[in-house]
Amino acid sequence: MHFYLPIAEMSANIFIFLGMGGAVGFLSGMFGVGGGFLMTPLLIFSGIPPAVAVGTEAAQIVASSVSGAIAQWRRNNVDFKMGTVLLAGGLVGSVFGVQLVVLLRAAGQFDMVVALSYVTFLGIIGSLMMIESINSIRKSRSGKSTSGRRPGQHSWIHGLPLKMRFHRSKLYISAIPPLIIGGLVGVLAAIMGVGGGFIMVPAMIYLLRVPTNVVVGTSLFQIMFVTAATTILHAYQNHTVDIVLALLLMIGGVIGAQFGAVAGEKLKGEQLRFLLAGLVIAVCIKMAWGLIGTPDEFYSIGRAIGGGH
Amino acid sequence: MALLLRATGTRMKPTVLTMAARLLMIGSVAAGLGIAQGAVTDTAMAQSSVSGGANVVQPPAATPKRLREIVHADISTRSVQVTSSFTGTEIIVFGSIEHGRPEHAASEDLYDVVVVLEGTPEKLVARRKSNVVGLWINTQSMTFESVPSYYAISSTRPLDEIASPLVLRNHDIGFDKVRMLPVGGWESGITTADLRKFKEAVIRLKNSSGLYVQSDYGVVFVGGASLFRTTIDLPANVPVGNLNARVMLFRKGQMLSQFKSQVRMQRQGIERYLHDFAFGYPLLYGITAVIVAAGAGLAASSYFNRRRA
Structure with a gap:
């Protein structure tokens, strides 16, 4: 059954995109990740223009982060003060990121920048996860217990001004690092069509030393609002949010996530991370090949932006 | 007879079903009244042809024995509706030659029919990638003021057998004969070689995406030498906009x-x-997209919460 997508301007088989949403939803339910960093490349690989993929995926992440954030909030796992500081940075980053998208599209460099961002971030995250999971699998095989967090140290972060007290996280730190982290995540959300949890979660754990139980809820709180703002800005400035495509992905994603969560409980943490790392690296290599491999066709055409519709 | 036919012709909607009836009608009218009619100019034909087959009936004009051949045609689908289930469509162009002399239908004096269906001109950017420190990046670009979004040619023979390149150019027939003017003109430092390469690339890419199509033997004569028809495929990726159809009759x-x-x-x-x-x-x-997404997220979380509880 085909449906003509109003913004992507192409006739698409709805089952392909429902299935794609379901598959990525399954993985995100299984691994406990947002899935934007898998969904956007998949949409691009399937022929959706990169700008539409990014704008539409932002809308889908709103849906998945709303349900995630509510679940975390019910368990009292959201540090609202920390979340608000991250959000303030995130909104500035999102506005900046969308302007960057406008400029890059006009210059014809957006597709390249999206691919390059994915290769960079997926490459780094994928390799780190791969190394970490291999190490912990090895350790668990040799019988040693896996070490948890290292004890807190006084780092340079504690020397910064504008200190704030975050009760829920039991922290007294400067507001500058969370603002910067939030801002970076906002830019990535606008350019890459991701929630940015893969940057924010490790940064909160290792740089800010936020307790692990509030990290996911707090980052989901920020992602929910930042992707909402990003969706509105993309729709307003770039006309790249395809509501029909987003709905298909949401429906598939919601169903897939439920099955994924069940499947995830049956696998060990290290094995899960190893599988996810493999997947991330595979997507990274596919993206990288598009940038490095000699193309069959050196030319490309597109409608001039700024011309009438 | 002509009056009767006109009455039925205007009452019927131009659908594929009535197409065959009209095809026959045009043929018989052309054959029956052909001698009594005078030469009609191209523009007059274009204006009068809107009302389907009825256009054939023209006031007779005083003309000497040798009457000019006139091409009459109609299109099966006057209006293409792009709905959510649009997956492309087929357009049938059919017509007849009035005052056609059967003796010319033999040997080298064949009549040739060229049908051109052109989409709305659009502003288009063509970009060329080159290798910059290992990455394939868009480095050169050329913006064309108005390039037909879609261009289909169907003819009785290959175009180069029908007319000389000059004649084809004068009538804008053929992908390479389409006027493509770069924005900014020659002042922007474009060389002839560059322009040619970019134009070729535009044609090649449009061709490979099914938007520039050519069918060398697409027009076929049916029932003798005066009736012809052709089928033109309008794929789902044709940019939405009105299309101009031209049916041209050639000889020698x-x-x-x-x-x-x-x-x-x-x-x-x-x-x-x-x-x-x-x-x-x-x-x-x-904002609506965000509300829909948030609503979907809320609905999913409440549904699965209730199921689990």
């Missing part, structure tokens, strides 16, 4: 007569509503 490398018409192509139903909403009220559209 010269154009004898031309028929012009338009195919209206527009969005309909939910497709039209969503597109107008996204481009007419982008801010409201963005």
Whole structure:
């Protein structure tokens, strides 16, 4: 059954995109990740223009982060003060990121920048996860217990001004690092069509030393609002949010996530991370090949932006 | 007879079903009244042809024995509706040659018919990639003022056998004969070689995406030498906009007569509503997209919560 997508301007088989949403939803339910960093490349690989993929995926992440954030909030796992500081940075980053998208599209460099961002971030995250999971699998095989967090140290972060007290996280730190982290995540959300949890979660754990139980809820709180703002800005400035495509992905994603969560409980943490790392690296290599491999066709055409519709 | 036929012709909607009836009608009218009619200019034909087959009946004009051949044609689909289930369509162009002399249908004096269906001109950017420190990046670009979004040619023989390149150029027939002017003109430092390469690339890419199509033996004569028809494929990726149809009659490398018409192509139903909403009220559209996404997230979380509880 085909449906003509109003913004992507192409006739698409709805089952392909429902299935794609379901598959990525399954993985995100299984691994406990947002899935934007898998969904956007998949949409691009399937022929959706990169700008539409990014704008539409932002809308889908709103849906998945709303349900995630509510679940975390019910368990009292959201540090609202920390979340608000991250959000303030995130909104500035999102506005900046969308302007960057406008400029890059006009210059014809957006597709390249999206691919390059994915290769960079997926490459780094994928390799780190791969190394970490291999190490912990090895350790668990040799019988040693896996070490948890290292004890807190006084780092340079504690020397910064504008200190704030975050009760829920039991922290007294400067507001500058969370603002910067939030801002970076906002830019990535606008350019890459991701929630940015893969940057924010490790940064909160290792740089800010936020307790692990509030990290996911707090980052989901920020992602929910930042992707909402990003969706509105993309729709307003770039006309790249395809509501029909987003709905298909949401429906598939919601169903897939439920099955994924069940499947995830049956696998060990290290094995899960190893599988996810493999997947991330595979997507990274596919993206990288598009940038490095000699193309069959050196030319490309597109409608001039700024011309009438 | 002519009056009777005109009555039926105007009452019937131009559908594929009635197409065959009209095809026959045009043929018989042309054969029956042919001698009594005078030569009609191209523009007069274009204007009068809008009302389907009835256009054949023209006031007789005083003309000497040798009557000019006139091409009459019609299109099966005058209006293409792009709805949510649009997966492309087929357009049948059919017609007849009035005052056709059967003796010319033999040997080298064949009549040739060329049918051109052209999409709305659009501003288009072509970009060329080159290798910059290992990465394939768009480095050169050329913007063309107006390039037909879609261009289909169907003819009785390969174009180069029908007329000389000069004649074809004068009538804008052929992909390479389409006028493509770069924005900024020659002042922007474009060389002839560059322009040629970019033009070739545009044609090649449009061709490979099914938007520039050519069928060398697409037009076939049916029932003798005076009736012809051709089928043109309008794929789902044709940019939405009105199409111009031209039916041209050639003999001995010269154009004898031309028929012009338009195919209206527009969005309909939910497709039209969503597109107008996204481009007419982008801010409201963005906010709506977020509300839909948040609603979907809320619905999913409450549904699965209730199921688990």
